[in-house]
Amino acid sequence: MAEHVKHVLGDQIIHGCFPKVGVARLKGFVSTTTIFIFCFFLLAIAALLNWMDIPIIQGLPLGQARSSEIHHESVEFPFNCSNLVNYPSVFEPKESSTNGTCPDYFRWIHQDLKQWKSTGITEDMIERGKPSADFRLVIVNGTAYVERYRMSYQTRDVFTIWGILQLLRLYPGKVPDLDLLFFCGDDTVIKKRNYKGRYAVLAPPVFHYCGEKAALDIVFPDWTFWGWGEVNIKPWEETLRAIKKGNERIKWEKREPYAYWKGNPLVSRDRRLSFMKCNLSAKHDWNVRLYKQDWGQEIQGGFKHSKLEDQCTHRYKIYIEGVTWSVSEKYILACDSMTLMIQPKYYDFFSRSMVPMQHFWPIRRKNRCKHLKFAVEWGNNHPHEAEAIGKAGSKFIEEALTMRNVYDYMFHLLNEYSKLLKFKPTTPPNAQKLCSETTEQGLWKEFMVQSIVKSPSDKPPCALPPPFEPQAIQASLDVKENKTRQTETWETEYWKKLKHKKH
Template identity: 70%
Template sequence: MAMAEHVKRFHGVWPHGLKGLVSGTATLLFFFFLVVIAALLNWMNIPIIRMTSFGQPILTSPTARIHHDRIQYPLNCSTSNTTETCPDNYPSVFELEESTSTETCPDYFRWIHQDLKPWKSSGITQDMIERGIPSADFRLLVVNGNAYVEKYRPGFQTRGAFTIWGILQLLRLYPGRIPDLDLLFFTGDKPQIMKRDYKGRNATSPPPVFHYCGEKAALDIVFPDWTFWGWAEVNITPWEQMLRAIKKGRERIKWEEREPYAYWKGNPRVAANRIDLLKCNLSDKIDWNVRLYKQDWRKEMGQGFRHSNLEDQCTHRYKIYVEGATWSVSEKYILACDSMTLMVKPRYYDFFSRSMVPMRHFWPIRRNNKCRDLKFAVEWGNNHTREAQTIGKAGSRYIDEMLRMRNVYDYMFHLLNEYSKLLKFKPTIPLEAQRVCAETAACSEKGLWKEFMMQSMVKSPSDKLPCTLPAPYEPRAIQASLDAKEKITKQVETWEAEYWEKRNDKKQ
């Protein structure tokens, strides 16, 4: 009962004429008593039982009004050597705050509709799933709120393990809100489902396969990559921790005081595009205004990753993004640095980058003209420092605001919900599938693998609804956006042509 009501009832039992003798003193004593009791409850952290709107009891603490401040389901690892099992006491619902309000999701969520469009008219059948198995590393099902995985082949490093871990955290964040579903996932680099294989009169419907990136010629369904929960093999922490570190790192050197060159550090051996980039490095003959460094991950592992901290790499005014075998997870780390990103024209895209705009979030660089483009971009930036700094900050602000971990989870939430609506069958658990949960995924891990899982673990259900999914793009809007980006890129190329023409005239 509320304190005010206790006081009100107390006054009601005494005649008004006696208040001069005892009511004033008694009221003060009783009020003091209530304050002491409340303080003791708060100090002892005694839980209070409340009922959810679903009629289920929830334990709450007086000091924790927001669910994210409470541990509702910690990791329950057994002390024996037996195989971990999934607890049966995971919450099946979550309670919303009374004042909760739903925001509209970022604009890039609209691409969810586009990625699922190939199955909009036909739906997704069980036969499509079966035909997609040769292209997948694992199959994941959600049935009655529980997750099950059937593994087909080992993926590269622990990509699959941390991807599954991420989906498990989604189930913990929004318990009871993820519908039954059956999906296939590929953890490699190159897209698997190519449009050319499903054209013609006798072509079958394409199988739906989830993947980290897509391209114009592919039908892969784009999903957040594993590094949002950590890349233990190269000591890259989960995204929330990594972004905080980069934010601190970018404050160490003001933009104007940074090296006035374009910086890149990475593994060039994974792609001809990167090997070609190395030709632009500083030499005795010419300075293309770039400083490029090879990353030897084996050497770094042996030295404890002392020279590969991403938060220490915000030292130049300009940073180069160039794809590896396909897209690269480095994109978000490079954009987060506040340096103007010089983006070598990408062939592939991830889930968040399609709504980025050249000359607003990054400077476009052609693949077949890298050195000259890079030199001009740096020259332009050093002569237009305010504009260059604005582009750099806009890119990092996009990452800071649009790629918050809550948005990553909400993107996953809406993608899986929209996908489930297309299923033409009721998902059933395959005989070879194993139930997975945080305990089965993390309890047996050690070292950085265990540490990163603990850092990225969702410890309590959300007390807010996911953001509201915006409507799909109209086809004309998509084409208009592509045309606008192309027009901006052509304008930059025109500026560059004029720049080199003037330099040649001076030489003559």
């Protein structure tokens, strides 16, 4: 009985007690009084389950509910049949509660918004950016509205919007009014070359999952933090827990002494398809083991061979971009294996603060098979140093990329963005009001239940650090360049010695 009611109430939290269509159909069969009695009955059962400490909205088996790091369990959003969920309208953290200073990568928020610092953002800029966007998101008085312009790939837009809704639940009334455009595709869309000189004031602000040196896209956390249903990747907290557990199965020194990569090579001929030439063959052994991921076959087979926690079996893991940046980056870095990062062109919101030889080993794109072979040879000859780099990269992901930090990054980015608006946001005529109900089913619904924010935060967001000074950015770039050159020097000396031995 309890399990059945838990399932019913879990559906109601997501779908709403009675969607409008459902209410209309119900009234054709029963009276309003009957509906009220039934609703009251559900609330009574919910209260009983809560008193019995039976979880009803975490999406986990009875007795296995976990409290997320960003949720305190003392106050939960009340369940209300007539009004779906009563969101608190005011953010009220505990007295004297603090959350420290945000991680260093938050400072890039200022840099990403620098283009509009002097001009501000006008409605005209928003209008000009619409052809580059998949949807427009407007927040007015804590309520979110979305206007869709085109279909995005898979459910990227759905889970991105879901994440923003969870931010509103975490910090109710704290997110300011704003009006923004979002692109869910792969390549960057606002190219700097189109907005030089006098045209700089025309650049539209568009949010996106990645950026590059030649673009103005505003970098935002990607959709997979709330789950990627199409390939069975769970929300980030669940996935990270599984990978950490997978790390414990095989100690670093017992892992295969090769570089591992598994993915879809067909998404990029220039990057990944040619990369497959580095695989073991009759002629060459580049110390690399590459595996093609057939997602069609995996879907049919129930994703038995694509679990990320089962892929921490080698001492080294390779990160290579796909069409552009890849969401695989955080999963690869979390594996405790030393990440061999093939020189990326693109970056996400956290990667710009990672340092070569501290968090990963840099690999040049040209002659990458040869560079990969040397990196593995170096690691096997310097196991303590290689293991330390792998663990430092994993620690960075575990500590700097908590969901609390993800939400705080979103909060500060949106807050700083809103300060640049030169107009008062209003609801677009074709926009749809958003709330925490959804028509998604299957894994999509399961992941939303897992990632739902149950109650407001009991402490404020972390404190946003100041912008980088120009010389600090250059100093950071110099450090990265010097460390990369050091590996190149080691490699040059290695091949010279090897050639000398052969002769």
